[in-house]
Amino acid sequence: MAKRSIPEVNAGSMADIAFLLLIFFLVTTTIEQDNGITRKLPRWEPDKVTPPPVIKKKNIFTVVVSKTGQMLVEDELMELKDLKKAAMEFIDNGGGLGTEGEKCDYCKGARNPESSDHPSKAIISLKNDRETKYGTFVSIQNELGAAYTELRNREAERLYGQGNTYTSMNAIFKDPKVKDAALKDKLDTRLKKLKKMYPQIISEAESKTN
Amino acid sequence: MAKFKKKKDGELPQASTAALPDIVFMLLFFFMTVTVMKDNSLMVENKLPEADDIEKLNRKNDRVMYIYAGKPVAGYEKFGTESVLQLNDKIAQPSELKQYIHAERALRPEEIIPLMVTALKVDRNSNMGLVADVKLALRKENMLKISYLSVKPVE
Numbered sequence: 090m091a092k093r094s095i096p097e098v099n100a101g102s103m104a105d106i107a108f109l110l111l112i113f114f115l116v117t118t119t120i121e122q123d124n125g126i127t128r129k130l131p132r133w134e135p136d137k138v139t140p141p142p143v144i145k146k147k148n149i150f151t152v153v154v155s156k157t158g159q160m161l162v163e164d165e166l167m168e169l170k171d172l173k174k175a176a177m178e179f180i181d182n183g184g185g186l187g188t189e190g191e192k193c194d195y196c197k198g199a200r201n202p203e204s205s206d207h208p209s210k211a212i213i214s215l216k217n218d219r220e221t222k223y224g225t226f227v228s229i230q231n232e233l234g235a236a237y238t239e240l241r242n243r244e245a246e247r248l249y250g251q252g253n254t255y256t257s258m259n260a261i262f263k264d265p266k267v268k269d270a271a272l273k274d275k276l277d278t279r280l281k282k283l284k285k286m287y288p289q290i291i292s293e294a295e296s297k298t299n
Numbered sequence: 300m301a302k303f304k305k306k307k308d309g310e311l312p313q314a315s316t317a318a319l320p321d322i323v324f325m326l327l328f329f330f331m332t333v334t335v336m337k338d339n340s341l342m343v344e345n346k347l348p349e350a351d352d353i354e355k356l357n358r359k360n361d362r363v364m365y366i367y368a369g370k371p372v373a374g375y376e377k378f379g380t381e382s383v384l385q386l387n388d389k390i391a392q393p394s395e396l397k398q399y400i401h402a403e404r405a406l407r408p409e410e411i412i413p414l415m416v417t418a419l420k421v422d423r424n425s426n427m428g429l430v431a432d433v434k435l436a437l438r439k440e441n442m443l444k445i446s447y448l449s450v451k452p453v454e
Contacts, residue, residue: 104316107323114327118334123363124353125418125446133438217427224348224423226430227447231350238352265357293434 126230128291148205150179150213154229156220169228176236179204180211180287195244195286208240209285214292233291241283248279255283342378343369343385348423350449362415364403364442366396368429369422382425384433393429396436416444 152172153161160167162175183196185206193207205211213233217226241255249258261267262276345367356363367385371378375390384391386399404412417437421430437445 100317100320103320104323107320107327111323111327111330114330114334118330123356123418123446123448124451125356125448126350126352127354127356127416127444127446130434130438130443130445132443133435133441219426219428219431221427222423223421223425223427223430226427227348227350227423227449230447231352231449235352259354263355 126227126234128230128293131292144212145206147184147203148210148212150176150205150211152213152215152229152233154215154217154221154225156218158222158225160229169232172229172232173236173239176213176233177240179213180208180236181240182211183207185210195247197243208287212290212292214294216294230291234289237287237289240287244286245279245283248282255280340388341367341385342372342375342388342390343367343383344372344422344424345369345420346423347420347448347450349452350447351451353449353451354446356416356418356446356448361407362411363418364400364415365418365420366399366433367420368433369425382422382429384429393432393436396433397440400437400440400442414444415442416446417442418446418448420448 151161151163155161160169160172162172167175178198180198181196182198182201182204183193183206184198184200184202184204186192187207187209189209191207196208198204215229215233238256245253245255245258258276258280262273262280267273346369368382369385370380370382371390378390384393384396386395391399404415407415419430419433434445437443
């Protein structure tokens with residue numbers, strides 16, 4: 090009896106099918122990475138049971154943005170490029186005692202009694218108009234955030250040596266590929282300490298129309 | 300009786316294409332792993348603001364909830380020329396945010412709800428009034444972690 094030979098399956102169209110799938114995935118997917126300025130919103134309190142705490146005026150750094158994008162910092166007109174320096178001088182002033190009654194021994198500011206007492210008390214208040222452009226708002230938020238980051242970086246390098254900046258340590262800590270638990274713990278305590286030294290207190294008031 | 304055909308001189312043997320599917324599959328798997336699915340097409344302009352003090356947001360985890368805003372693009376002029384919100388794949392009013400947040404929460408396991416981050420993808424030319432409405436709605440729903448998505452400025 091003759092053996093029936095099985096005909097070989099033609100695989101020539103396999104490439105076409107694979108190309109079709111490849112093109113489908115190329116079209117429907119994106120490779121971009123999202124980056125953003127992270128902030129925490131204040132808790133919503135519907136009925137003000139407790140009156141807001143009294144804050145000394147010298148501990149508040151006011152930034153008001155008009156609808157045309159002009160900026161008033163501490164009641165003076167300021168350009169965006171000068172904001173970071175002004176904010177850093179305010180936060181790092183260390184003219185008095187902190188929330189726990191301690192002196193700011195790491196501050197390198199002018200220790201002006203007219204400016205903020207301690208980084209833990211220094212509040213940046215950002216007010217904007219309803220018609221302010223979102224792009225302007227974000228660039229101001231960016232400068233204010235950068236002021237804190239720069240101060241934290243400075244302290245991180247002082248405490249943990251050259252190259253160990255807040256930014257680089259935070260990047261390693263947030264990286265999901267780093268699995269070393271001991272390293273992450275170490276970084277976590279360091280980052281928490283730096284965050285405690287310069288807590289980011291930016292108040293975004295509800296915008297008003299005027 | 301055997302016949303031997305003599306090969307003509309100079310004729311090249313045909314290149315084998317058997318490995319082509321393997322190469323294409325390799326490419327396919329590469330793209331499948333490094334990319335993420337586009338979840339919705341944009342009906343609003345979305346030129347993000349520029350900033351450099353930014354943190355990465357991992358898209359692949361499901362903690363991130365997106366809210367888009369901007370001027371309606373061509374083809375959606377019926378929604379006006381002012382900035383509007385886009386939630387999932389439809390244009391929405393700020394009053395619909397509450398419903399959207401509840402729907403997004405219902406999709407996620409309970410333990411990650413407190414870790415959720417709201418990513419605001421807002422066009423740089425939209426006004427802050429709309430963003431303020433969004434922020435107020437988020438505060439009322441206790442979604443306090445937000446991220447103003449931005450792009451690195453080009454040097």
